[in-house]
Amino acid sequence: MLPFHGKYPKLDPKSCVMPGAELAGDVELKEYASIWQNCALRGDVNKIVVGRYSNVQDNSVLHVDDDRACILGDYVTIGHGAIVHASTIEDNV
Numbered sequence: 297m298l299p300f301h302g303k304y305p306k307l308d309p310k311s312c313v314m315p316g317a318e319l320a321g322d323v324e325l326k327e328y329a330s331i332w333q334n335c336a337l338r339g340d341v342n343k344i345v346v347g348r349y350s351n352v353q354d355n356s357v358l359h360v361d362d363d364r365a366c367i368l369g370d371y372v373t374i375g376h377g378a379i380v381h382a383s384t385i386e387d388n389v
């Protein structure tokens with residue numbers, strides 16, 4: 297977990313971040329969200345939110361744009377090695 301421009305990742309106590317994953321800046325993990333090995337979530341110029349019971353699988357990257365956040369709804373699965381850039385993914389995907 298790394299700060300970026302004074303913003304720190306916020307993790308629900310019931311969320312899980314596996315070894316090797318890196319979260320930086322304005323990143324929020326909701327209840328039971330899980331981030332697996334070697335993922336990078338970089339909330340440097342906007343926010344990233346990972347919803348309840350959602351998971352980001354091994355070697356995936358979540359990033360943002362100046363004018364677009366990266367929002368994962370509840371019960372979302374991001375498969376291994378995926379790149380999700382400045383996108384919103386609704387619940388149950």
